[in-house]
Amino acid sequence: MSEAILRISGLEKRYASGLHALKEVNLEIRQGEIFALLGPNGAGKTTLISIVCGIVSPSAGTVTVDGHDVVRDYRASRSLIGLVPQELHTDMFETVWATINFSRGLFGKAPDAAHLEKVLRDLSLWEKRNDKIMTLSGGMKRRVLIAKALAHEPRILFLDEPTAGVDVELRRDMWALVRRLRDSGVTVVLTTHYIEEAEEMADRIGVIANGALAIVEEKAKLMRELGRKQLTVHLQTPLQSLPEALAPWTLALKADGRDLEYTFDGHQEKSGIPELLKKLAELGLEYNDLQTRQSTLEDIFVGIVHRKP
Numbered sequence: 286m287s288e289a290i291l292r293i294s295g296l297e298k299r300y301a302s303g304l305h306a307l308k309e310v311n312l313e314i315r316q317g318e319i320f321a322l323l324g325p326n327g328a329g330k331t332t333l334i335s336i337v338c339g340i341v342s343p344s345a346g347t348v349t350v351d352g353h354d355v356v357r358d359y360r361a362s363r364s365l366i367g368l369v370p371q372e373l374h375t376d377m378f379e380t381v382w383a384t385i386n387f388s389r390g391l392f393g394k395a396p397d398a399a400h401l402e403k404v405l406r407d408l409s410l411w412e413k414r415n416d417k418i419m420t421l422s423g424g425m426k427r428r429v430l431i432a433k434a435l436a437h438e439p440r441i442l443f444l445d446e447p448t449a450g451v452d453v454e455l456r457r458d459m460w461a462l463v464r465r466l467r468d469s470g471v472t473v474v475l476t477t478h479y480i481e482e483a484e485e486m487a488d489r490i491g492v493i494a495n496g497a498l499a500i501v502e503e504k505a506k507l508m509r510e511l512g513r514k515q516l517t518v519h520l521q522t523p524l525q526s527l528p529e530a531l532a533p534w535t536l537a538l539k540a541d542g543r544d545l546e547y548t549f550d551g552h553q554e555k556s557g558i559p560e561l562l563k564k565l566a567e568l569g570l571e572y573n574d575l576q577t578r579q580s581t582l583e584d585i586f587v588g589i590v591h592r593k594p
């Protein structure tokens with residue numbers, strides 16, 4: 286296991302309103318991994334990122350970035366972090382180049398035109414470097430946010446909902462960029478609502494609900510649960526109980542015996558559906574409709590949160 290670049294221990298946040306936004310959060314982010322933080326609205330994702338970035342102060346607990354405490358050693362820890370917020374907070378009248386050059390300077394880094402050029406080229410912004418930000422499309426503005434966050438060569442990059450509301454092409458571009466960053470040694474933490482994004486990108490996934498980290502797990506393991514699917518067979522004649530012959534399948538009777546619900550692992554090569562339908566025909570159980578659905582992220586959250594005592 287590679288070394289942790291970010292250590293969060295016993296982190297608590299109570300806002301002045303009394304709201305307990307983070308509860309005893311313990312988390313280590315490994316150097317060079319892509320970590321996806323998932324959670325429903327209001328779970329505490331932005332609060333957590335904001336504390337790490339020194340924007341919000343913790344009520345208790347400690348956070349260190351490469352050994353630097355985010356409160357006591359703020360400048361050192363912050364200079365190791367790049368933050369891509371959800372919204373653009375930048376001078377719309379400035380050019381792309383001036384904006385990212387200024388951003389680098391804020392962290393006390395010496396000017397480095399070659400690095401900035403590389404960042405801009407990597408984000409397909411090089412041709413736009415002399416354009417004012419207000420003249421750029423929404424997608425280009427998002428790229429500028431990333432360029433700003435990378436200008437001072439951070440070791441860990443936080444992306445808060447990087448692809449919310451962007452088109453498919455930009456989303457793919459962002460994923461490719463995140464991979465290139467990881468390959469160059471940058472650790473990436475992203476928050477997202479999209480299962481697909483977590484599945485594509487993350488090495489590990491953390492789920493936060495009601496301010497508490499409900500689970501932190503290798504993606505492959507969690508995705509086995511995310512990949513669960515359900516087939517609902519609407520029977521023509523309701524069943525009182527499940528026939529013995531159907532025991533090999535994970536079945537449940539729903540809707541007063543009118544629906545037969547089969548839950549299976551969507552990632553397995555064989556779903557078991559053809560065999561099930563054949564068996565239903567053999568048993569003379571007729572149906573008038575079939576539906577499949579994939580468990581949603583919401584289902585997974587509920588499942589995970591319920592599992593915890």
Ligand SMILES: Nc1ncnc2c1ncn2[C@@H]1O[C@H](COP(=O)(O)OP(=O)(O)OP(=O)(O)O)[C@@H](O)[C@H]1O
Pocket residue numbers: 300301302304306324325326327328329330331332333
């Ligand atoms: N400055 C604040 N004062 C009081 N409460 C706050 C403040 N900022 C956030 N909260 C509350 O803290 C909780 C966690 O909010 P946070 O923004 O961290 O959630 P989130 O997981 O990022 O949600 P989203 O996905 O909607 O961005 C919410 O109930 C929110 O209303």
